Amino acid sequence: MTNALIAERDRFSAQYPEQRIDLNGRDWGYLDIGAGPVLFLIPGTLGRGDIFWQQINALKGRLRIIAPSYPATGGVAQWCEDIIALMDHLSIDTASILGSSLGGYLAQFIAGKYPQRMDRLIAANTLHATAGIDQRPPYSSDLEAGPIEELRAGFGRGLEGWRAAHPEQSDLVDLLLMEVGGRILEPELRRRLAAIKNGPELPPLGLPSQKVFTIDAADDPLIPPEMRDAVRARLTPCTAYRYLSGGHFPYIARPDTYTALLEQVMGLEVTGPDWGAEAERFL
Template identity: 50%
Template sequence: MATRDLVAERDRFATLHPEARHVVHRRDWGVIRAGQNGPALLLIPGTLGRADIFWQQIVALSGEARILSVSYPASGGIPDWADDLAQLIAEAGLQGATVLGSSLGGYLAQYLTAIRPELCGGLVAANTLASVQGIDQVPPYSLDLMATPIDTLRAGFETGLQGWCANDHRYRDLAALLLREVRGRIPEGELRARLQALKTAPDLPAQCLPQNRIFTVESDDDHLIHPQMRAGLKAALNPARTFRFRAASHFPYVTGPEAYTALLREVLGLPSGGTYWTDGEESLS
């Protein structure tokens, strides 16, 4: 990771593929669309990412898949956003899309595929959780997220990332990328809405998708999704396959882009492209 300038890479992509604005039910979404042919894929980021956080997968797959990647609006919550995304899928003609969500996006993806299975062809619940029970007891969710000064909320994220900023740290360049998001690339209203959405999220409905179209992704060194939460997700979803990263952080789509793209190829039924997952060390299936 230390040999890459992830901020520069992402910024080049963002210049070529800026977010378009799409208002659904009076909520203003950012969207990036790519690809004209192939299976449909919806990408939903976590709390610290915009639509372009998946730039490496979008570039790699845009010639073979129809991709819609989104940034959250500054209002609404999980049920509202699921309704919005269902409309976005329908309007874009992406019925049958595989829905990949990471972290916060993984919870939203589970909710969306549960309530609108007729629109969704698969679920990839990545580096996420199956229950928010008790989350309102831990920072920052224990705070009044609408009233706490935004600088206090941003400082909490910065403190968590400071340990990654050392020159010899494996995720130094990832920390630089995420700090850009924390320090204003994600506007105040959007950041508050993301935090509040998870704090107030309803319980997840039961999944109706076929079991062979449900997948999970996890990282052994994910500092936010601890082993008990990973086990809970798999118990709740009974996925056809879990893609396991040994060392990729909470953001394996950034830190392990080739492997992440390869798992998406497998889920979408695309040719492996030279990189593929085996049934061995990096898979729990």
């Protein structure tokens, strides 16, 4: 049986292949699609830049979207400098930056170091600190030399557990299993995990609340309630988008609502579901 999500993603990737660039000695991939105000979409551990294909397709006529894919070296502090170098290379003075999960931690770091380069911070399904995370699997494993099969199997067990609880999201699980199973290359996967395990403390934010937005989901299995609360407390966003369901990947599980959210944040005409106008918005 055809997996509709994988088929859609593969069509998108064939139409928009990843470009490669050396940034401070690190080999990055990236997509540069569309025209208009600039929005960076930075993925988490289990995604290349094209993991946001549904939002890119919906918004490319109104926004210029840059979606990077992490290199096999470096970490959060180095990647912050690389993203700024990418902006310089692409002649982008300022941009709105959405980061999901690992990408959300990186986006917060950029907001602290280079607030003058950021129009908006959108911190999605992410964390506020990495202290103690090295005690939790898979971060407690030997990420440099441990068998890659064990790391991938750990992700597989978690994803299969999500499938059992949410059989309607089976296509999403298969897509993510493809990512962790090899579409994200072994050294890149190890580095993504190590970037969180060894993540630096976040610098003070440097942005006013009216430029800050958060996204979380009540059923996110990776970001517990106390961490969601801590992210909002740290960032004091002008708007907190709260998914009642959507898991850790609402941009795939509920793409129409995610696109509508981005339309609202970016000041575009909203074509999808109405999130409302409150400081905390629920769908």
